Amino acid sequence: MARSVYVTGVGRGDGRQVVELGLMELMSRQVDRVGVFRPLVHGTRAQDPVVQLMRRRYRLDEAMPEAHGMTYAEAADLQAESGLDELVTRLVERFREVARHHEAVLVLGTDFADTNIPDELALNARLANEFGAPVLPVVGGLGEDADTVVAEVRNAHRAYQDLGCHVVAMIANRVAGRSKQEVQRRAAAHLPVPIYVLPEEPALTAPTVAQVVEAVSGTVLLGDGAGLARDVQGYVFGGAMLPTFLDALTEGAIVITPGDRADLVIGSLAAHAAGTPAIAGIVLTLGETPPENVLRMASRLAPGTPVIRTSSGSWATAQRLSTLAGRLTADNARKADTAIGLFELHVDGAELRDRIALSRSERVTPMMFEHALLERARAARKHVVLPEGDEERVLRAAEVLLRRNVVDLTLLGREETIRKKVAELGLDLHLDREPATVPEGAALVDHDGAANAGQAAVRIVDPATSPLREQFAETYTALRAHKGMTLDRAREVVTDVSYFGTLMVRHGLVDGMVSGAVHTTAATIRPAFEVIKTEPGTSIVSSVFFMCLADRVLVYGDCAVNPDPDAEQLADIAISSAATAAQFGVEPRVAMLSYSTGASGAGADVDKVRRATELVRERRPDLKVEGPIQYDAAVDPEVAATKLPGSEVAGRATVLVFPDLNTGNNTYKAVQRSAGAVAVGPVLQGLRKPVNDLSRGALVEDIVNTVAITAIQAQGSDAAAE
Template identity: 55%
Template structure:
């Protein structure tokens, strides 16, 4: 029988969705087959939470197979007195999901669901949810709303005892949306966790407001509509008075003929005096085109909506809008996950659920495990491309999930302006301008000393370290950051050349290299080297194999190394085969405990049937997890062929062999790619030797002030050989 947990909200607006998403995210790291189930969904339209979960996670059952009945069907059964038939039909549908899954998260109804669906005659939801949890064999996780409560202890105890009186097995109790600083209730025989109110989760987006008010969108794209509405301000007074009342995240509601207020509010937003959510024009009046042209020149990035109602009715209707987690609110989902993971003991919750981790690693499990492992031991990483939109969006996600401490490089005023323009929150990031930082003098001295054999003078070094990639690499070398991720707007050469010059390779490794994690449908493979070394010799190829095996093991993949060639065993001959054979011999000599096979063809390495014919006694053939390609041409083409033809996700390139982690992004990297790469870099940093950390960087956005720091630690100069970077390296990734 599948492990099953039933999430029951005790009341309306308690934030049950946050807990449900957090639970599914937690289980996605443990098991390959997760199911979600909702006993009842709306009779018209799709349930936004169930839609989110079935789209975000590769569940066995799709939306149409993941619920019991619609509220319309349930109402008809209750009206006919067929209560037991209602229960029976829901249980039957649940069993169909359960049979396919290792674990199921059930999201129960709350009191508002029935009223909104017109099912007032239905028994109260508490008894309904408790009965279903018992029939499903589920433990129950009640969610209590803490908003507006000074003391939530009574509500938590009442929830626990009410459910146990109904013979439900309570796993734990979660109080959500509690005021900041509220103590966690004590005295129950099960764990109690409290999640504070998170404005970015509880607040509706501009898009949700527009939909609820049936508004016409005059200006603003998806990014503008995705902004969180934290406050409402009605503009009816003169300009100075309205400006005094504008707050960050406010939606300005004003008649469409108040061009003065529209221009003034837009200018205040553009100047950085306040960060608005958007503009709503009432009475169905569209703004004067001359005012619109001025606002467009300000490049605010704000949405402008027009509604038919007056200001009073508009503000009244807006106040009733409830935010919902859905596929259309990805930033809100990340904020909800961040709140859940920060305030709920997920390790204890996983223990209580008693879910055995699957031996099979799916792509989703791998990606979610990256986030979890990075969060467990947060590191400080530097992102040199601080004004790039994808970097800023990834920064918001990383900060909300607590993945790493981040420093963004660039002019702080420009970074904050750009973040405000696209509507992202990066308040937790440190901002450092290489041009004005007090570190620049120290870094120049260190770099000049390090490269004096290349005739680098102090004046030249002073100019070099102003470059964001060199500055970021010097931060890593000096211990001000644990790792660096760049390449969204820079070439591979521009990103990793500073690392080769400054950080160098680890002892006994002749060459730095890279791997891609290839996320296939049912497993994760490691491919190396597909991005850095054009034609490694036998010794370098052996180093690449050893580094790749170490990287695989660090990320939970048991290394079984295939040294690839066009020949398996002794079936072929030639210089290329001899190189691979020599490299394999070196790997076996240096790591006799490591399963390695070579030369071996790809089909014999991955397919058990082929392996049984070509190398029947091999411990690697047919079950290899680490694939080492003989040259860059073969590796780069193979990973891209597998990526496209097998619909695989390629995560990387991930650099290896350096003393400190520096990773390169493809210039086509998505926000998700950046998040994954930062998490990987943070995990790599855990195993890298680090000097004592200096005082934290001040988050001040003043471009002319750099924080006081301790003297940088001199980066070690290693006699190790750095690989050359192909001039077209940026095209390789």
């Protein structure tokens, strides 16, 4: 029987979609096949935004049974005609059909909104008991003081417990930030189960520009999909003259002005382009459209920023927007990232997972591996420098990393350029208004100037103007004096973002570096060779790819750095690859690959692999290693039983070391394309501190994964140092 958990509440407005999404994230890391089931739904499944979001984000199988039991209208009719028992029986049958196809099921309780269901709390309790699902009740705290929230939490716990439910924990959501600690302390003193308190997060209740368009029945004159996905953090009504109006602009605001005020349109977009402040968009009222030359200028000033026309006047538009609130939908991944980040920051995931008694699947899917990377990186948050601070993909990845609280970041580049790019993309990186640097030994601080122990933060450093430049030049001169480096020349070299970022790593100002989205591999790796150098006992820097197959993760090395390693270097690569595999939860069983298995072949290439295998066994007798061995004998138990019976590695290899770059690079790409594997990497290994290179074709999710890997490597470096 599938393990399940039932998320429910006690009334409207508790914002439990954040909890539902956070719990799905938690479950999907542990279990391959997670299902979602909503007993009662308004309209149809296609109209359920949370279920649609989960289906898209977690790739839930559309061929599985319906994700909901029946509509509220059907339930009310059935209960009136046949009674509550018949209603419950039907819902249990439909739940079990879903459960039969999944290892775990997340059940989304009723929403207490215009349901016509008598005693809705008792119905949720009964369904949870019939499903055999522990209950996670959510209590809303919006606008309530600490006394009220604590009382509501205690009452909700008692209500579900008295109805026979197994309550695994309680959650108070949307609590005022000033009351969070008090609610946590007082509620915990009176409850036999954990209590998690989530503060109100304005970014989740902020509507998007797309919602504004829908609310005002608007027509989009300018703008793109990314612009329509921006959060609206306020409204500014344009009526004053331009100088006065500019002072009223606020970050993330929608400007509402009559369509004939071309001066305010151009002024708003010019301010946005300068990033002072970055607005969400413009709504033009009264059905007026600016002249074509104004629209052309507007599109060049702030490409992608939405300009919307509505036939309504400013007052009617304001009325329509006054109650507009954000919502989690399948089309807004940014809000989903914010919601999951909020949940993970305030909920002890390991504790909750244990209380649900959700055991990890033996299979490790690509999504489970990627989710585990973010979880491990977040567990001991590190600080990573991104030299390509004005690159769009890097900035989009930075927003994801910050919303998920994975790492603290430093972006390198000109302050003005980065801010303008952030404004053009409509991103929310919470950049300080004043230029920020990271002086040596300084702790990262939040926007109020306090030490930041909670929300991840980002800073911008310009190598050309940073006070660190002189110190870094002196360091680099000393390191390269044997090559004739002078201080004047070093001052120029360290303004290169790759060198500056690498020196930040060396000086301990950041924990690692990720680059390569627009720079060559050589531009990323050469400074690391010169400044950070290899770790003791390792003669060579190499790389691995994590190859995420449908049911397991394999480690391939070296597929990106060394063209033709000799036997000693190949042994180093194998030992480093085994250590990397172990660091990321893959038990190392090392296969030293060749075109021959065992003693069946001869020749220089086979002899090199044979000698490398002997060196690995001499240096690391604790490692399970086999070689030379062919790929099929390494991964296929049936072939292994014929070619190398009794081997601890053959047929079960997890770390596959290729004899040269030509073989490794082609093999990983062939497996990636032909078998549909997800290739995460390359991950550099053998350096004293982590520096990782991106493919110049890297996607945003590739950058996110690589930064998470770099943070985990930094955690390992800290542990080794201790």
